Amino acid sequence: MKILVVGKGGREHALVRALAESPGAPELFCFPGSDAILEIARPVPADGLESLVGWMKANAIDLCVAGEESYLVKNEGLANLCEQAGIPCWGPHKQSAQLEASKEFAKQFLFRHKIPTAAVTVVDTIEEARAAINGVYPTVLKFDGLAAGKGVAVCPDEASAEEFLKEVLVERRFGEGRLLVEECLTGPEVSIFAAVVDDGFLIFTPARDYKRIGEGDAGPNTGGMGAVASRRLIDVHLLETIERDIVSPTVLGLRHDGLPYRGFLYFGLMLTPQGPKVIEYNCRFGDPECQAVMPLVSGDLAGFCLAGAKGELAPELIRFSEGWSVCVILASAGYPESSHSGDRISGLDFVDGARVYHAGTRKTCEGDWETNGGRVLAVVAGAESREEAVSRAHAATDLVTFPGSQRRRDIGIMHFE
Template identity: 45%
Template sequence: MKILVVGSGGREHALVWKIAQSPLVKKIYCAPGNPGIAQLAQCVPVAAEDINGLLALARQEQIDLTVVGPEMPLTLGLADAFAAAGLAVFGPTAAAAAIEGSKKLAKDIMQKYGIPTARYATFTDYQAARRYIVEQSSPCVVKADGLAAGKGVIVARTVEQALEAVDLIMRDRAFGRAGDVVVVEELLQGQEASVLAFTDGESVVPMLPAQDHKQVFDGDEGPNTGGMGAYAPAPLVDEHMLRKVQQTILQPTVRALAAEGRPYKGVLYAGLMLTPDGPKVLEFNARFGDPEAQPVLALLRSDLVEIMLSVVQGRLAGQTVQWHTGAAVCVVLASGGYPGSYPKGVPISGLADVPPDVLVFHAGTALQDGQLVTAGGRVLGVTARADNIAAAIERAYQGVEKISFAGMHYRRDIGRKALN
């Protein structure tokens, strides 16, 4: 088979790495890819959002299966365009991907179908949002409705912080049109976890639960990022909890989307808060999480291509998904200044010195005159698998110690929650 992977980040590098292990695969293309991916696949300079360009590439190279990494091309209708052209694609339609593309739509569906989530209200009027926050006078979360690269969510512990968040999103337009609608919801208490699942629109097969680290600094301090690291499996989500998530969240959501005329095929990502009242949904994503994909795929024992084909062909019910024992940890190395503005083109050194059993997934890198340099906020994801979480943490940070670039920063506590 010829496979095309769409995207250029750490998640896509992890996908290409896992896909390359399948005996079904003859050649992998990646659009646009990155220097790390280029070691495993032929990178083609077509942007992830260029639907027509990707369609032309898939036809020209006679691609058998296209795997979509990021959310933007899905919400723009890549899967719809490929399906209309008779091409196999792994990823939901635009109507189904709206569960991520619109936080309001996701909340409305959850409310309608009784899927556990935080109480909320939505606003298109700036003054109405401010009045509501003052009336509630309690900690809340303020969210831009649309896609904001994982940064459009602001946790407000005081009324003043919530009002500032509304100003930032609706008045200052920090996230552009993603802030046309604002969702204000109660601040749930508990620990966060991510449960990703394969679904063919009927059957739902959860992956190993993971935990992402969103805040930029150790101890969950500082602003939200796209994710500073992740580990799997998250011990908070034991077998009993995973069954509960399956029965009360994943399966009902897939059924709800079908009932709404939005049948869902691909990976459904549930970002959860494990509250004293049980698991509740913080957000849905319409694809593999990043960086959760890195440790989860490192632990996947089954053939990913075979699973994806079973999803596309509607035969997931017959699949057994197997996992390696042990645990995996991914530590993100970020550019100086991230998640704010940051320089690009900073030389990276030390990758050749990383132990061979430690994976380094490229997230924001480029080649400049033969030198590997930074090209994004999240630059590399250093990922290690070991017999247990403590050993995986130790191994990942041994890899981190070998790598350097000016301004590089990272969290030093990835996975520590699992040890507690």
């Protein structure tokens, strides 16, 4: 089987490794990839979506796996172009990926299908935003479009709200787009992932990520500083409620609205006192949750994704460990406001009993690894108990160093104390 994975980050590195471990030793390709991914998969000489799909067709690729969200909504859309070329794609069509690309679209979908979520007001100007906030804090502000996980701010007071409003609506940090002023929900968060195939779905291992840069959830939001995953993360009865009230109505809603969906669907949920509510959808696996979840999946992931892309949900092809997995992110100096590249990474060869996924690295001419982005590495370890998984993950992370390295030492600990 020939598989091409689209993307270049730590999530795609985790997906490529999991696919490579599938029976049958699939032949793997990547676009655009990274130096770490290229140690497992071969690069594709393409300069955009159309040339990429043309290359896949010419080289008889059996399956395209969409890792990175931007390609799903870019130009005509990756899955749409694959369908036109007759190539099975594990990832939704462009019109369906608006669930992630537009938070306003997602809210309208949630309200239309009576799926629990926060109340919202959509605004165009800073004056409208101030009126919608109406002095009520904390408030949640969300840029409507894609923003690499940084377009959301939970503002505890007027000063922080004004700062974010200026960035989004005046300076246009994320480009043109509207703003959502949302009710601030309270409670623990959980990430639910489902493999969706038309009107069927399979829920993967739940996870919880840590968004803020500092320990104790201090400082600005990031793309994610770590994650913990386990089938035991939430109560089985709560998972049944989530499936009944959120996952199933979402899948039925997609079918009702004529939105084709074959691929991973992420549900970011808040477990409020009134029950679970949807914070956001992502039309692919989460990052860094993917790095925590993938080591808990065994069996034939490649065969599962190929069957799904062809319209068959085949849960018998994969299995889920009942243990725990903990992912600790190492970020570069300056992150999340900026990032630092060119810092030499030491200690990777000393890591044993843990997986290291590369997110923002590159290889030097001498064959050494150095930083090349904000989130640099994800160090992941598993065990039967959460406490042991935490201990192994942090011990392995201690071995890896580079100048200016940032990490949280409460990953897998906070929220469980």
